[in-house]
Amino acid sequence: MKKVLILAWDFPPYTAIGGARPFSWYKHFKENGLEPIVVTRHWDADNNYKDAYIKSSLIKTKSIITNNYGIIIKVPYTSSFRDRLIINYGYNRFSLFRKFLSFSQFILSFPFFCFDNKKKIFTAAKAFLKNHEVDLILATGEPFILHKYAYLLSKKHNIPYVLDYRDGWTTRDDNLELSGIKKILNNFYFRSFERKYLSKAKFVITSNPFEQPKLKSIFPGTILKNVFNGYVEDEIKCGKKIKQLSDTFRIGYAGTIYSFNRVEDYLEGMRKFILKYPKAKFKLMLLGIENQPVQLKRIKEFDPLLLPFIESSPRMNKKDLINWFCKCNSLLVFTNPKIKLLPSKIYEYLPLKRKVLVSVNDKADLKMIMDVTNAGYNCNNSNEIYYALKEMYLEFIKKGVVSSSVKNYKQFSRKNQAKKLADFIHRYNF
Known part of the structure; x- marks a missing residue:
């Protein structure tokens, strides 16, 4: 059985979406003929999402966990000076000085290990390779410093490596818009x-x-494969028996809202709908969004007319979130065709069989997924959003539910995508 050394910063129990990708490989590689060895950091389950990145690990030593799935090597994290400033004084004090520290670390960590606060991953991987053989190194970014580790470990031990991009690095659309x-x-x-x-x-x-294509432009000889993110089947099962609520039409949203997302297109479409149906039993459910106060303010200040039709909630655990997805009659995705980041929530929406509304058509990968799965409305502007809301609402008034004809979605499970990656690895004679 081929052994794969996986370098991953985000990993459970840390709940960020980035950790789910390498965890799916760890969980499903062995059933596909690969033995995974994951090198990651200690994450403390009781830390909230924001604090987890800056607080030192409670466990101060390296630990090794072996089970039926494979091996996990966890290294401790020690808060940097910048981290300790935040912990002790909050985010509002010493902001300029912290920005200087962050900038220095960001710039100098690639050429110099002494500025790299993630280097314990490299040290642990190097120590493992000193006494164990592996067939492949797989580094998932970001952080893209892990790509550096794969490069150096490969060079020292003559082991081939594969790089994983959850998103782009220098070619990511928002990075291409930078100036100065x-x-x-x-x-x-x-x-x-x-x-x-x-x-x-x-x-x-x-x-x-x-x-x-953007990676090809950097190095034309790069061999490229795609492995989508996806949904976790066990997480989805908990909500499949929950029915849509029928007292009020609810369209739900969860996930990070970026400044460049076309949120206003949706809100304008919703405003047109409310002007047409001012007494509509209608709610925009912003699920877990209260930990994004800037974006919540952005939405609530769009038009006072909409305020009675908007509800928000604090961050919630995955089970509660899935349950709320199922209670909703439709689910919402924000994107931007000029800055293409494929929203991960689309994968969870699909198997729950709730009609999806996209604001707005990205004319890229999300469009492909929407077309392949027949998931719902891929709207180009606020008028199309208005008509989509109207069509769903009239069906809801008539039937008490909004029907979905989603199909071909099982290919987007984490399990099937992990198998796809394992198949790619087996095709190469490492």
């Missing part, structure tokens, strides 16, 4: 590192196909 010194650093300084790591990779995997 940030643009120079991105397009020349960091890209020089990215090009070096790409040049020696056996192949490269992306989670979004639209990143592939």
